[in-house]
Amino acid sequence: MPHAGQPPAPGRRRESTTAGPGPGWAVPRLLEVVAQLREHCLWTAALTHESLVEYLVEEAHELAEAIETGHTGQADVAELRGELADVLFQVLLHARLQEERGHFDFDAVAAGLTAKLVRRNRHVFRPDGSLQETFPDTIAEIVASYDAVKAAEKPERTTPFDGVPTSLPALTLAAKSLDRARRAGSAERAEPGGDGRAAAPQHGRWRSEGGQGMTEAEVGEALFAVVRRAAEAGVDPEQALRAAVRRFQQRVTEENDTG
The missing domain is CATH 1.10.287.1080 (MazG-like)
Incomplete structure (x- = not known):
């Protein structure tokens, strides 16, 4: 097997001291x-x-x-x-x-x-790690609670996109950026022009708030068609989408600064 650099000198042989199979072994x-x-x-x-x-x-x-x-x-x-x-x-x-x-x-x-x-999920745990007596009934309550704790832990993050790795694949970066913007309550949404019809996966389908839906297969075919058109036009779809995400993040950041 290949290895990087000069390996350290082998140490002395050490016998195993851990007991055989049993609970917690x-x-x-x-x-x-x-x-x-x-x-x-x-x-x-x-x-x-x-x-x-x-x-x-x-x-x-x-x-x-x-x-x-x-x-x-x-x-x-x-x-x-x-x-x-x-x-x-x-x-x-x-x-x-x-x-x-x-x-x-x-x-x-x-x-x-x-x-x-324990700290991030205060909707489930008390500060001492014991369970709360009651739990939220909606995902929205859970997300709001989690995001509030995370924001308090990282006050140095001033935009919804701080902490999102820019090295993510373009599609993942785009999806995460849209999610961060929505969770931050930004008016800039998933649809071009910011009309607010943000899509989310529901039981294998992608639905907007307007009720129109696409299956996962349909979304895949639509994305593949865009990639094909980009290739025919001599455009790198990865770079093009990254540039679009950067523009989106900039719009949301400026909107939050002036809002």
Whole structure:
């Protein structure tokens, strides 16, 4: 297997100390295996955060493909489990790299995630982590609560699009930008000209507030037709859509500044 850079010298052999199968054994054993790979496998020992990025992206895409193309058969369940494991391996490796530097370990990552979920989802949890007595009846209430907490945590974000990675694929970037604008209450909506008929997926169909709908297949065909026309015109559809998203974000930002 290829490896990046000069690997560190192999450490001494360390015997396994984790007990065999039993309640709660899997995660401690997994952490131990990752640590031993870092110590005794030259390829794994040479990995860095930077060299792992391509694998993280690849594994995420493979997981997405398993979800999008899978069905309910046993083979598909096994494939999904395997792809989830591959993504988890990436998380464990990044955490292990930081543990070796004395910064944090996987337990700290898990603890931070637990605290974040409790803090962000105050519609479910009290500040001490216990459950609320009642829960919201609508998604709108949940989104409003979640967004309010997130906004309070990150006051440095001044536009709805702060924190959205610009490296996202153009279609994903466009969809997320539209969603952020809607959730921020911007008057600039999904339809050209800002007429407010924002589309959202409902049970396999895309519907606007006006009631008109398109199936997922119809949306796909429409997008493919646009790509075909762009190719015939010698236009890169990825770049064209990115430019359109930038213009959209600029309009929304200026609208919020003057609104």
